[in-house]
Amino acid sequence: MTEQLVNGKMPRTKEQLEKIREEARSKIIKAAIQQFSFKGYHGTSISDIAKEAGISKGLAYNYFESKQALLKAIFESIMEAGYEIIGELDSEPDPFKQIENIIKNSCDYVKKNIEIWRLYLGMAFQPDLIGTTTNMTVNFTTEMIKLIEKVFRKAGLKNVGAEARIFAATIDGIMLYYIFDPENFPIDKVKKTLVKRYSKEEINRYKQT
Amino acid sequence: MTEQLVNGKMPRTKEQLEKIREEARSKIIKAAIQQFSFKGYHGTSISDIAKEAGISKGLAYNYFESKQALLKAIFESIMEAGYEIIGELDSEPDPFKQIENIIKNSCDYVKKNIEIWRLYLGMAFQPDLIGTTTNMTVNFTTEMIKLIEKVFRKAGLKNVGAEARIFAATIDGIMLYYIFDPENFPIDKVKKTLVKRYSKEEINRYKQT
Amino acid sequence: MTEQLVNGKMPRTKEQLEKIREEARSKIIKAAIQQFSFKGYHGTSISDIAKEAGISKGLAYNYFESKQALLKAIFESIMEAGYEIIGELDSEPDPFKQIENIIKNSCDYVKKNIEIWRLYLGMAFQPDLIGTTTNMTVNFTTEMIKLIEKVFRKAGLKNVGAEARIFAATIDGIMLYYIFDPENFPIDKVKKTLVKRYSKEEINRYKQT
Amino acid sequence: MTEQLVNGKMPRTKEQLEKIREEARSKIIKAAIQQFSFKGYHGTSISDIAKEAGISKGLAYNYFESKQALLKAIFESIMEAGYEIIGELDSEPDPFKQIENIIKNSCDYVKKNIEIWRLYLGMAFQPDLIGTTTNMTVNFTTEMIKLIEKVFRKAGLKNVGAEARIFAATIDGIMLYYIFDPENFPIDKVKKTLVKRYSKEEINRYKQT
DNA sequence: AATGAATGAGCGTTCATTCAT
DNA sequence: TATGAATGAACGCTCATTCAT
Numbered sequence: 001m002t003e004q005l006v007n008g009k010m011p012r013t014k015e016q017l018e019k020i021r022e023e024a025r026s027k028i029i030k031a032a033i034q035q036f037s038f039k040g041y042h043g044t045s046i047s048d049i050a051k052e053a054g055i056s057k058g059l060a061y062n063y064f065e066s067k068q069a070l071l072k073a074i075f076e077s078i079m080e081a082g083y084e085i086i087g088e089l090d091s092e093p094d095p096f097k098q099i100e101n102i103i104k105n106s107c108d109y110v111k112k113n114i115e116i117w118r119l120y121l122g123m124a125f126q127p128d129l130i131g132t133t134t135n136m137t138v139n140f141t142t143e144m145i146k147l148i149e150k151v152f153r154k155a156g157l158k159n160v161g162a163e164a165r166i167f168a169a170t171i172d173g174i175m176l177y178y179i180f181d182p183e184n185f186p187i188d189k190v191k192k193t194l195v196k197r198y199s200k201e202e203i204n205r206y207k208q209t
Numbered sequence: 210m211t212e213q214l215v216n217g218k219m220p221r222t223k224e225q226l227e228k229i230r231e232e233a234r235s236k237i238i239k240a241a242i243q244q245f246s247f248k249g250y251h252g253t254s255i256s257d258i259a260k261e262a263g264i265s266k267g268l269a270y271n272y273f274e275s276k277q278a279l280l281k282a283i284f285e286s287i288m289e290a291g292y293e294i295i296g297e298l299d300s301e302p303d304p305f306k307q308i309e310n311i312i313k314n315s316c317d318y319v320k321k322n323i324e325i326w327r328l329y330l331g332m333a334f335q336p337d338l339i340g341t342t343t344n345m346t347v348n349f350t351t352e353m354i355k356l357i358e359k360v361f362r363k364a365g366l367k368n369v370g371a372e373a374r375i376f377a378a379t380i381d382g383i384m385l386y387y388i389f390d391p392e393n394f395p396i397d398k399v400k401k402t403l404v405k406r407y408s409k410e411e412i413n414r415y416k417q418t
Numbered sequence: 419m420t421e422q423l424v425n426g427k428m429p430r431t432k433e434q435l436e437k438i439r440e441e442a443r444s445k446i447i448k449a450a451i452q453q454f455s456f457k458g459y460h461g462t463s464i465s466d467i468a469k470e471a472g473i474s475k476g477l478a479y480n481y482f483e484s485k486q487a488l489l490k491a492i493f494e495s496i497m498e499a500g501y502e503i504i505g506e507l508d509s510e511p512d513p514f515k516q517i518e519n520i521i522k523n524s525c526d527y528v529k530k531n532i533e534i535w536r537l538y539l540g541m542a543f544q545p546d547l548i549g550t551t552t553n554m555t556v557n558f559t560t561e562m563i564k565l566i567e568k569v570f571r572k573a574g575l576k577n578v579g580a581e582a583r584i585f586a587a588t589i590d591g592i593m594l595y596y597i598f599d600p601e602n603f604p605i606d607k608v609k610k611t612l613v614k615r616y617s618k619e620e621i622n623r624y625k626q627t
Numbered sequence: 628m629t630e631q632l633v634n635g636k637m638p639r640t641k642e643q644l645e646k647i648r649e650e651a652r653s654k655i656i657k658a659a660i661q662q663f664s665f666k667g668y669h670g671t672s673i674s675d676i677a678k679e680a681g682i683s684k685g686l687a688y689n690y691f692e693s694k695q696a697l698l699k700a701i702f703e704s705i706m707e708a709g710y711e712i713i714g715e716l717d718s719e720p721d722p723f724k725q726i727e728n729i730i731k732n733s734c735d736y737v738k739k740n741i742e743i744w745r746l747y748l749g750m751a752f753q754p755d756l757i758g759t760t761t762n763m764t765v766n767f768t769t770e771m772i773k774l775i776e777k778v779f780r781k782a783g784l785k786n787v788g789a790e791a792r793i794f795a796a797t798i799d800g801i802m803l804y805y806i807f808d809p810e811n812f813p814i815d816k817v818k819k820t821l822v823k824r825y826s827k828e829e830i831n832r833y834k835q836t
Numbered sequence: 837a838a839t840g841a842a843t844g845a846g847c848g849t850t851c852a853t854t855c856a857t
Numbered sequence: 858t859a860t861g862a863a864t865g866a867a868c869g870c871t872c873a874t875t876c877a878t
Contacts, residue, residue, distance in 0.1 A: 173385065
């Protein structure tokens with residue numbers, strides 16, 4: 001209906017709008033992750049996020065209907081990425097290689113995404129956010145542990161319930177320590193040691209005890 | 210409490226004032242821990258704390274110069290308790306018994322003090338809450354790891370730097386998992402399994418690899 | 419509507435533009451009346467009106483320079499309609515028939531246009547909405563009362579100043595009551611009673627007192 | 628417990644607090660009536676009210692938990708006064724005197740309380756306030772009309788349902804006209820004329836038609 | 837003529853903090 | 858020591874208005 005308008009003042013096309021919206025949305029999310037990660041959900045104002053993203057306060061509400069909804073969107077995208085990683089890990093047939101992958105991927109991931117990981121953990125300890133994030137976190141964790149149990153079973157381990165939880169706790173604990181003090185925590189050495197500890201030889205030896 | 214005021218003229222003695230102050234301070238701290246851990250720092254108002262402590266809002270400022278200062282005082286008291294625990298663990302001469310103690314104490318502690326532990330982690334992940342938490346946390350962690358390294362060395366382990374960090378990470382990871390989902394996490398079974406994994410026999414076998 | 423644009427080059431004629439503008443303007447006014455009357459002036463956003471009218475927010479500003487100006491335009495169109503009604507009433511030669519007409523028209527009008535009437539009163543009571551409503555309302559009212567005075571005089575009544583005001587007040591009061599509770603107010607019975615009260619016979623009897 | 632404190636820095640007594648609160652509350656209500664009356668509920672901000680009352684914005688929330696609650700409190704007090712008036716009117720035994728009282732009281736009331744009356748009417752036309760005020764208004768009106776019906780019946784009138792509503796509408800219509808243009812509306816003359824119209828003689832004559 | 841992204845002032849509300857008593 | 862009325866800055870959020878296209 002408007003495609004034939006003669007002068008140059010025509011509204012943006014759908015594609016242009018799509019692009020604008022996508023870019024703005026992504027700018028906001030990025031800024032929000034950064035701010036939430038450092039200052040916590042309640043310690044971060046929409047103003048902070050808008051400033052960080054270089055937009056006005058009002059515009060944020062053009063993209064997310066509330067501060068909570070913004071947090072939720074971020075969390076969901078984190079979760080999505082997490083489930084993708086689980087899927088990839090699941091596709092490796094050799095259980096010992098799988099274990100090694102889990103360790104290596106986790107350590108590498110936290111190094112590359114320290115902000116996201118800090119945000120993820122930080123949210124978990126804000127009791128009033130329960131309902132927004134806690135359910136998602138628990139579900140994801142459960143899934144992860146189920147995968148590890150499966151792998152451990154395939155590797156021939158017994159008592160997989162407790163062993164899988166210890167393994168998962170060790171990984172998360174390492175990520176925790178790294179976040180607290182990224183400069184000084186020797187994550188690569190720890191990774192190497194842990195890989196060896198959960199190597200085929202060690203596991204087979206451990207099985208016989 | 211008011212027994213010296215019967216004639217209405219005699220002012221309180223210094224000792225009485227001291228006692229009153231100490232009791233009030235402790236009432237406030239207790240109320241604050243309870244409220245912060247249920248509702249989070251930002252979700253708790255001074256009013257909430259005052260009500261819980263049975264005092265007026267204004268009086269709280271007689272004892273703590275700000276909400277942040279109150280939080281910091283709590284954090285410091287948690288740290289203090291932590292150092293005491295380190296001290297106790299250090300006094301056990303047998304390294305294998307020491308390791309067992311660390312595992313058992315940690316698991317039992319988090320079960321009994323889940324609120325404090327959640328509060329502690331929550332604060333640790335929001336550096337803006339108190340400027341200094343990160344330093345204090347790092348210092349404490351460093352101390353703890355030094356202790357574990359010493360114990361591991363005594364137990365004859367090699368590569369104690371990485372091994373101690375893995376051990377500490379496992380413990381903290383377990384506590385983390387427990388906090389996330391106290392109802393369902395099988396902490397006692399995990400504890401038992403971990404104790405066995407770090408028993409004298411297992412460690413001695415592991416040393417030879 | 420776009421039939422002249424088939425080759426995409428021929429600009430619209432002045433008449434077409436005029437027609438487009440007129441239609442758009444009227445669509446907006448209609449939508450605004452509907453929304454304002456349902457949700458009130460402050461409760462209605464330009465977005466609401468644009469959505470109801472099926473246009474974009476920006477376009478509304480092409481036709482009305484502000485939300486207030488839109489409201490004012492509506493108010494003026496209501497006034498205009500009011501003056502037309504006065505004109506019609508004035509053209510009836512028989513004063514007793516005129517009185518009957520005023521009563522009947524008013525009651526029927528409020529039943530059919532309850533939203534417009536509610537909007538009108540709402541605006542009239544909030545002088546800040548449009549600076550000039552009060553003046554316009556007073557002018558209109560004055561005109562109406564002058565007409566009634568004229569009619570009453572023709573009907574032979576004395577003390578027409580007060581009587582006309584009482585009559586007008588009764589009519590407006592009835593409309594007011596109807597708006598307050600349209601479900602339960604027995605407007606038809608009231609109308610009938612009032613017509614009888616201001617019938618030729620009654621007026622003639624009243625005159626002699 | 629504190630009545631014997633030796634220095635002068637003792638908390639205010641309950642009586643002092645009571646007085647402070649009563650005065651502040653009344654200051655706020657007065658300011659709110661004034662502001663709401665001129666600018667409408669939505670057109671008035673808490674800031675406006677606070678400024679008018681000479682207090683801070685925050686303090687208003689110490690006395691009323693929300694803007695709506697403030698409006699409701701005002702409305703309730705108006706209603707209360709209204710019901711008291713109904714009660715007084717009801718206690719007069721002579722129905723003709725009662726009718727005269729209603730007319731006179733209403734006209735005098737609106738002259739003395741024009742702000743309250745403007746507020747009362749203005750609120751009724753803000754559709755989104757339904758629930759806060761409309762119910763109260765309808766209930767009050769119903770009560771008033773019931774009283775008038777009773778009086779009219781006692782005075783020997785027939786068709787009291789419609790007659791009472793016409794009478795009430797006339798009164799409210801007069802008040803309406805007065806509010807619109809207090810300077811020029813000849814309320815006293817109107818009052819006198821209406822009193823005569825509803826005098827014993829007129830009613831008795833009217834009854835026979 | 838038409839679009840909707842973008843702005844920013846302003847709103848209702850909360851709450852850490854102060855202060856007169 | 859103890860109270861709670863009072864303040865004011867800040868928050869999440871809305872929306873009239875502007876502007877590039």
